Amino acid sequence: LTGILFRMREAQLGFFFAFFCLWDCSLCWLSPDGVNYEVQALMDIKEALRDPHGVLDNWDANAVDPCSWTMVTCSQGQVVNLGVPSQGLHGTLSPSIGNLTSLQTLLLQSNDITGPIPTELGKLSKLQTIDLSDNLFTGKIPT
Template sequence: MGFNKDRFLLTWVVLFFFWVSATALLSPKGVNFEVQALMGIKEFLDDPHGVLDNWDEAAVDPCSWNMVTCSLDGLVISLGAPSQNLSGTLAPSFGNLTNLQLVLLQNNNISGHIQK
């Protein structure tokens, strides 16, 4: 069983592809841009029932967080927190969720505009 140069090269190409796709949303400091945007949103909200308690700024992936839905590619596409007794204002960081397609925040006390 000798060294197969083509197989070795293919393995490195595949590994590089996975590394690039895993780090595409990371800032130079290794922080996911979507995590930063969601944490900015959380900062502007009063959450008396703790529905956003599992939102963790140290996380790399927000796809398992309450009220967050992600695409198959792991991008935040929906934020749904209707009737959760949230109050406050919409954070400017909403505009940083560039793949966001659906926002459900009805029956809360949130004011402001989503700006892109």
């Protein structure tokens, strides 16, 4: 009987430890206020743009996770692809783009986005593919 109780206690501790690790890891993407940094970055991007066709309408500031949003692709729970080509977007590109730290692909070609290319793009060390052509950006792509 003692052996069974010991194993049950061991299993409970193992479950508690696993739960705590997963819970703790989930906080990695949250700010101190409980807001997902990527959600906030994408909302800043959306707010800086005009979206005449409503392609970004399902982007929700109250969401915990942006991985189901249109034009967004995730891997392991982090945004790796933002692709909004040829959607008639106009406005500017928010410097908050630099908070999408796992971004690998950024496709914004053939819109009417204006203004400087945010220097924060240069902080995106995982960025492999970028297409900003056929917009009205000023300046160079930062490195």
